[in-house]
Amino acid sequence: MSDATKNEGRVGDGTRAVRAGLPEPAKNEPTLPGPVFAAHFHLPGEVSGPYAYGRDDNPTWTLLERAVSELEAPGREDTETLVFASGMAAISAVLFSQLRAGDAVVLPSDGYQVLPMVGAQLEAYGVEVRTAPTGGDAQLEVLDGARLLWIESPSNPGLDVCDIRRLAEAAHARGALVAVDNTLATPLGQRPLELGADFSVASGTKQLTGHGDVLLGYVTGRDAEAMAAVRRWRKIVGAISGPMEAWLAHRSIATLQLRVDRQNATALAVAEALRQRPEVSGLRYPGLSDDPSHKIAAQQMRRYGSVVSFTLPTRTRAERFLAALRLVEDATSFGGVRSTAERRRRWGGDAVPEGFIRMSVGAEDPEDLVADVLRALDESAE
Secondary structure, X not given: OOHHHHOHHHOOHHHHHHHOOOOOXXXXXXXXXXXXXXXXXXOOOOOOOOOOEOOOXXXXXXXXXXXXXXXXOOOOOOOEEEEEOOHHHHHHHHHHHHOOOOOEEEEEOOOOOOHHHHHHHHHHOOOEEEEEOOHHHHHHHHOOOOOEEEEEOOOOOOOOXXXXXXXXXXXXXXXXXXXXXXXXXXXXXXXXXXXXXXEEEEEOOOOOOOOOOOOOEEEEEOOHHHHHHHHHHHHHHOOOOOXXXXXXXXXXXXXXXXXXXXXXXXHHHHHHHHOXXXXXXXXXXXXXXXXXXXXXXXXXXXOOOOEEEXXXXXXXXXXXXXXXXXXXXXXXXXXXXXXEEEEHHHHOOOOOOOOEEEEEOOOOOHHHXXXXXXXXXXXXXX
């Protein structure tokens, strides 16, 4: 951990993001070393030292992992981060390393659309899978006897929020581990480990890297034994990040606070504009003062994310709206500097209306983006 990030109370999020994971300064060396491309390393004699084989560890991963740990758990020395090839690789590593046949796991019923596929595979391995919605802390009702509670807050794509601290305390009282998918919030939005979770898991593909050009995932944990199992799973499965992707991710983290603040402020402006439109229903953004999740979100989140969701009356209207947008790309994923939106039902995996839109707000000028959205709504009504 670099000197500038050792003391949580002395630096802000921007300073921490810019300095996170940097090695100690060395004369004539780059401040952020370039990616290390190596399948193997010099290893004479007995096996010792951190780097032996490229599937196990890489110096470029090490710096990125330190950076993420400094964001997820500032000032703490008892956490570890492991990077993966994708967010799903990270999610799978936690679930499949911690669960055995006969265990029970609690998943959100309204979470990321690939979770049901994961649940089906866990059931094939003899794990009992229970589900409940994120909102209203409903997962509490099916927690007894579970080995692991999986939380996604805010949920994707519905943007419901649960009381992470309450659920974590209840899970631990019942002997269960707690993992939180922190993708949508980012470490600058909330810190699950500080709220009691054992794992903070995220797709770095999204806002952490923010440019839509890197696939990456990570797991940050505070229990050495549990993280050793996650590391072992990574070694077995080989779902590792390439060094170039890891380097790009680390470079991108330097602008995280700038991007997050701009995107959060603009997302709120877009949500407030959408609130005035009669054809818009089901508008959700945790930063809106009247959002059903705002009270809980305000207690545990420091920023509310870049994603806004809402519903237009029909599939046809939603498709006309998307086609009319000029500053928003019709694409999946979220968190990038270029705004994107999609009719989420087209994938078939989310229980949302046909006209449901998930919009990811980028770093465009707020006035331009709001104007583009309102114009597209007007044109799509014709």
